[in-house]
Amino acid sequence: MSITTWETRGRRTYVACPYVQDAIFILEITPPGGPALQARARVIKTFKPFKACLVMRVALEEVVSPPGATLAQHGLPMDAVLKVYDHRFATSERNFWNLKTFDPAYEAEYLAYVNGPFAARTLAEISEEGNPKAMKYLNPNDDRHLLREHYLALTIASYFTSECNTYERLSSLQGREIPKFYGTIRFLGGEAAPNLDLTKPGILIEYIEGTPLIHAERGQPNLEFLVKECLGTVDMYSRLGVLNFGMRIESFIVKPDGSGVVMIGLENSGIRPTEMSDDEWMNEKVAYDEEGEFAGRARELWFLDFQYTYQWTKKD
Incomplete structure (x- = not known):
């Protein structure tokens, strides 16, 4: 050009x-x-x-x-x-x-x-x-x-x-x-x-209409629910064979009625190769630890006492 x-x-x-x-x-x-x-x-x-x-x-x-x-x-x-x-x-x-x-x-x-x-x-x-x-x-x-x-x-x-x-x-x-x-x-x-x-x-x-989750205030009534919704999305896309290298709290939009979140920003993602074994996939997910990245930032921002509940997390 x-x-x-x-x-x-x-x-x-x-x-x-x-x-x-x-x-x-x-x-x-x-x-x-x-x-x-x-x-x-x-x-x-x-x-x-x-x-x-x-x-x-x-x-x-x-x-x-x-x-x-x-x-x-x-x-x-x-x-x-x-x-x-x-x-x-x-x-x-x-x-x-x-x-x-x-x-x-x-x-x-x-x-x-x-x-x-x-x-x-x-x-x-x-x-x-x-x-x-x-x-x-x-x-x-x-x-x-x-x-x-x-x-x-x-x-x-x-x-x-x-x-x-x-x-x-x-x-x-x-x-x-x-x-x-x-x-x-x-x-x-x-x-x-x-x-x-x-x-x-x-x-x-x-x-997507809504408010970026990053703008949520500490102590707002539905904050813990919204964070769990985000981690639920991580679990769902992980089970479908996706790894999000760019996991950030900024990637979530809160719906106008507060009923849930929508994840945006999927450009820096990878798909599980068909030949990759379950153990190899688990190791790949643990290496990038999307849950841990998100939860750690949530604790830092909102002081949430977060308990890991899904399988894609580093074990301390």
């Missing part, structure tokens, strides 16, 4: 972000079980700062193709969440890796690196054991900024596949414990969306 639109802050010029309120996208949406369609989407709200994935609430305004089709005919709502996997604007991750903001010179430098003979083509090439370029050897403060940039780009690209696979595996939990998955998206064009990269993939999922 060729970047042509910039914005100036002070004396510097930066790539203008296309994912802004009131931007309009033409999306090709491919539902899990149906033919692709084209729809017009307008950004209502952006959830910033953008982290690994760029998350927006969008209004699906109309079906562009096939002619005469409606959103309802394709099982689509008028209000949804669009998640895009574009490392250029993943603000939190870029800050963690001490990466430059994209400007004309840096964009040209990175594109030359990617198209050169030494850039890894897959995340595995960077991450494999014994590789001096492996992720564990990357330092946010070293001088290998292009390698760090490329590692981030490949990592975020891998999240698209991971999240799609996870939603497919957890289809029985959709609409209750996790959002509904409406399909993958491909950008066909945009308005008021400078520098839209048509190669960046995305997904469309249910918008």
Whole structure:
């Protein structure tokens, strides 16, 4: 892609972000079980700062193709969440890796690196054991900024596949414990969306009304119930063969009536391989200890006297 639109802050010029309120996208949406369609989407709200994935609430305004089709005919709502996997604007991750903001010179430098003979083509090439370029050897403060940039780009690209696979595996939990998955998206064009990269993939999922669990106050009457609901969700997805590498309290939304929680943020997840034994799966789950991560943070925030009740927990 060729970047042509910039914005100036002070004396510097930066790539203008296309994912802004009131931007309009033409999306090709491919539902899990149906033919692709084209729809017009307008950004209502952006959830910033953008982290690994760029998350927006969008209004699906109309079906562009096939002619005469409606959103309802394709099982689509008028209000949804669009998640895009574009490392250029993943603000939190870029800050963690001490990466430059994209400007004309840096964009040209990175594109030359990617198209050169030494850039890894897959995340595995960077991450494999014994590789001096492996992720564990990357330092946010070293001088290998292009390698760090490329590692981030490949990592975020891998999240698209991971999240799609996870939603497919957890289809029985959709609409209750996790959002509904409406399909993958491909950008066909945009308005008021400078520098839209048509190669960046995305997904469309249910918008969840509610309050982030992280905002719960210590001592509120239903807090212990909500925490147990979260751990119940961990147990359910674990039994379905999913490991959530990014388990956080911030991943849970409390339903408006307080009757339960919905888990979001499934991009950094893994699926149990078919050849993995029960013992190997248990060891993998214990190594990442999603229950313990969640419960420890809950104790820290709310001083809950939590008792482990499920099987996916490290034993002290």
